[in-house]
Amino acid sequence: MINEIELTTTQEISAFKLERLRATLAYLKVNSPYYQKRLADVAVEQILSFEDLEQLPLTTKEDLAAHNDEFLCVPKDQIADWITTSGTLGKPVSFGLTKADLKRLAKNEARSLAISGCQPSDRIQLMVTLDKRFMAGLAYYLGAQEYGCATVRVGSGSPGLQLDSISRFEPNVVIAVPSFLLVILDYASDDQVEQINRLIEKIICIGEPIRKSDYSLNNLGSRIREKMPNVKLISTYASTEMATAITxxxxxxxxHIPAELIHIELVDEMGKQVAEGQVGEVTVTTFGIEGMPLLRYKTGDVCVKSSAYCACGNKTERLSPVLGRKKQMIKYKGTTLFPEAIYEVLNGMDWVTAYVIQLATNDIGTDEVTVCVSVAKGLEKLVAVDKLNYSFQANLRVKPIVKILPREEIMKLRFLPAMRKPIKLIDNRVNDLS
Ligand SMILES: [Zn+2]
Structure with a gap:
């Protein structure tokens, strides 16, 4: 299921991908109403390298939302399945998939399963939704079938039904949002936890990172590992727009970035590609999509890329865990920081009962970070501040301002009436990076 090209050499992979890229550009020129306009003055046949991509326009989330229908490259009667993005950062965007796109999606997840070490004989419990216009559940279902695995489609939620399914069908692989798996482990009796540990060999974690930038487990990953000491945790990164999983x-x-399906550039604020090992915004060009292919689409996620040798023998480039959202990047005391790194420190302290982070612009126009924290009863405020300062300095190399507040006050900040979900970050900066 892994394209053999991925096991050859970086040069061969590069040549193969370049062909895929050129085919995509030619396809867009002929079939995409949106890109026909954007590429009107561009001789795409002169794009001869991945560096040349910098000459082409970027696509933003705003472009996609404002011209949604124009991105469609086929008549609507050729769409086999309609999907929407979750719309957490604005209104949902629609994606139409043709029959060939569904096959591509299946191939993509079959590769994901193969690369994560799954076997066609595996039994997979899907703890992700197949309906509600989501792509992930459908993609994993198609991929598991393509690969030859058996599936148990429980969907998201229902801890009781999840546990019943584990006991009834004895899956050895679970595909789940990792924080939901913790909910199940908390819900389960000791006997059920013992059964989970006996049966489940591997968890494919979607939607949330389980690793830090140095690839060690973050607090979420560690909490699963505490309860399931022998399980193999596999991290993935994907989105509807990419229609590709990086597993x-x-x-x-x-x-490992699939050579056949996508090219990923990491770009700076000006849309220029950053050097290997540097932090940049994940910008994707999809390969082999009929319905809604994307060119240089800026995802808003910030990562690092590596082409260093991997022990598995796959020679494709690799993408780090998502370090944060570009819009939330903080420039602080000469260093670059993401709220995720602060959450990670706070999540590691069981005496922190609630927190919220406030960002502001100070008098000299730079970012100011205040961490508001409530602490467990009995812990002295000064001791708490000391502990936090020590941990921030050790983990982040900088110390944000710490404010100890009553839990009720933090909860008030976290649940603003206008927001549907509790918030952890209040960004009041004047010039938010975009
Ligand atoms: Zn590898």
């Missing part, structure tokens, strides 16, 4: 191999050193 790590057993080495757990970043997701």
């Amino acid at each position: 790590e191999c057993a080495s757990g050193m970043g997701g």
Whole structure:
């Protein structure tokens, strides 16, 4: 299921991908109403390298939302399945998939399962939704079938039904949002936890990172590992727009980018490609999509890429865990920081009962970070501040301002009436990076 090209050499992979890229550009020129306009003055046949991509326009989330229908490259009667993005950052965008796109999606997840070390004989419990216009559940279902696995489609939620399914069908692989798996483990009796540990060999974690930038497990990953000491945790990164999953191999050193399906550039604020090892915004060009292919689409996620040798033998480039959202990047005391790194420190302290982070612009026009924290009863405020300062300095190399507040006050900040979900970050900066 892994395209053999991925096991050859970086040069051969590069040549193969370049062909895929050129085919995509030619396809867009002929079939995409949106890109026909954007590429009107561009001789796409002169794009001869991945560096040349910098000459082409970027596509933003706003472009996609404002011109949604124009991105469609086929008549609507050729669409086999309609999907929407979750719309957490604005209104949902529609994606139409043709029959060939569904096959591509199946192939993509079959590769994901193969690269994560799954076997066609595996039994997979899907703890992700197949309906509600989501792509992930459908993609994994198609991929598991393509690969030859058996599936148990429980969907998201229902801890009781999840546990019943584990006991009834004895899956050895679970595909789930990792924080939901913790809910199930908390819900389960000791006997059921013992059964889970006996049966489940591997968890494919979607939607949330389980690793830090150095690839060690973050607090979420560690909490699962505490309850399931022998389970193999596999991290993935994907989105509807990419229609591709970047899945790590057993080495757990970043997701292998599928050569056949996508090209990923990491770009700076000006849309220029950053050097290997540098932090940049994940910008994708999809390969082999009929319905709604994307060119240089800026995802808003920030990662690092590596082409260093991987022990699994796959020679594709690898992508780090998502370090944060570009819009939330903080420039603080000469260093670049993401809220995720602060959450990670706070999540590691069981005496922190609630927190919220406030960002502001100070008098000299730079970012100011205040961490508002409530602490467990009995812990002295000064001791708490000391502990936090020590941990921030050790983990982040900088110390944000710490404010200890009553839990009720933090909860008030977290549940603003206008927001549907509790918030952890209040960004009041004047010039938000975009
Ligand atoms: Zn590998």
